[in-house]
Amino acid sequence: MKNKDMLIKQIVKIMTSCDAIIIGAGSGLSSSAGLTYSGERFETYFKDFIDTYHLRDMYSAGFYPYETLEEYWAYWSRHIYYNRYIDSPKKTYQILLELVKDKDYFVITTNVDHQFQKNGFDKTRLFYTQGDYGLWQCSKPCHQQTYDNEDIVKAMLKQQKNMKIPSQLIPYCLRCGAPMTMNLRCDQTFVQDEGWYQAQQRYQNFLQKHQHRKVLYLELGIGANTPVIIKYPFWNYVSQNKNAVYISINLDDLYCPENIHKQSILIQGDIHNILNSVANEMRNDHDTK
Template structure:
């Protein structure tokens, strides 16, 4: 049913939409937050354009790589080149990048609610912002973790010290051979803990987070819950976008609130339960936070 009918865009003005979102948040029993790449892009962690050129102009010139996303799939000839790329990529997006203001504003918005976060991002911005780690399920991995590439076992390893060593030692887009990581058990090459194929390691921490997410859904799916979608596109709609739509439709008390840079078309069946706010996600979250704060002061 979600692909047959399309709903018309809301005719309400911006201020009315902000008010509607704030009212829904005030009355909600729980908030499930789905975070996609658009939220980090709004926070300044863009993978293309000026930021890409500032950090990867040498890779662009030598290999013809045009953005950080496609660079992650480039078939480098050697592990020295592979880890030169990835150590730099991880360093600037996981360790060097400060927490973005949109994440700080989001925490201010939901900190007094019963919330849970489902994220497809791997940049650690949620943790840096100070959200409760037990209220987070990052399904697609973490730039701060490595795993066996086979994998011969299901354990992930912290990579911070090694990434710093690689970045500091890199020369001419290569790292020293002695820094290439190998599995401590089978000796195979290590790789990033990112879900790019069926070898992705779901370790004990991943499964505990998944269990907490399932328990949150079981407890709140029939209540007055908000499904708050932030920066979720169509790369992996089966993780956040489609489930949020389906769970909203199944529960008359639920509201689906989506903030995105672009406008998506949603089915008429969701029209009474959906608030779509397009444009800059960071500015929209700031407006919601400010409206909540102004109401609190006036009360």
């Protein structure tokens, strides 16, 4: 197995010479950027919820059967705010942008924290497949439309007391009167609005445009929960294009099919640190030319 220094140099060479970069990003990327769902960060923002409901992490806390909508939105307004409307603790996304900004790139992600757009990525080159913490939808849903929630979320955060928001802040659908809910893909009620379909089409157009060219499929923090969205398609695209390269960076879940092994680089470690090493190597490489 090649050592990491050699792999970093190889990644720089590939990123420099390729025609396009398609980034597939999962939760591991945001975790590496400091947006963790458990441990110290969870305890800092949700100590009262932890003490009262014995919650273990932000992910499972989102499924807790809160007795009232006042409690539900007290939790979710905090969850949204601290995972969507504040900057990530580390500059991981900014480092990634530095690496790809001068290339023809596109991003497909299962993340819902909006970090790509917050850190300067072109929004016309982003496809959020699983929703967005910054959007609400009708819980039924009675129509296929989403709504920005920033102002009301910040009001909920400011006005909540004893883990409850004021009743008048509970959001209801303006068409049918049902409670609003998060625009997150967790069941068959997920709303794919016009913006979702436009992003999907832009992604498909990008794939088709570059299907036979020198393409880098850069997979960052994709685990085994939903491999059919990014991981398996990436493997398939690489197997059909002898000019393509598959790079996966992750703490674990590092594997690829035998038929694309010679076109692949699997590098284990913290994504932030590895991307930073790639960026430093790329700067050094540029300075010596």
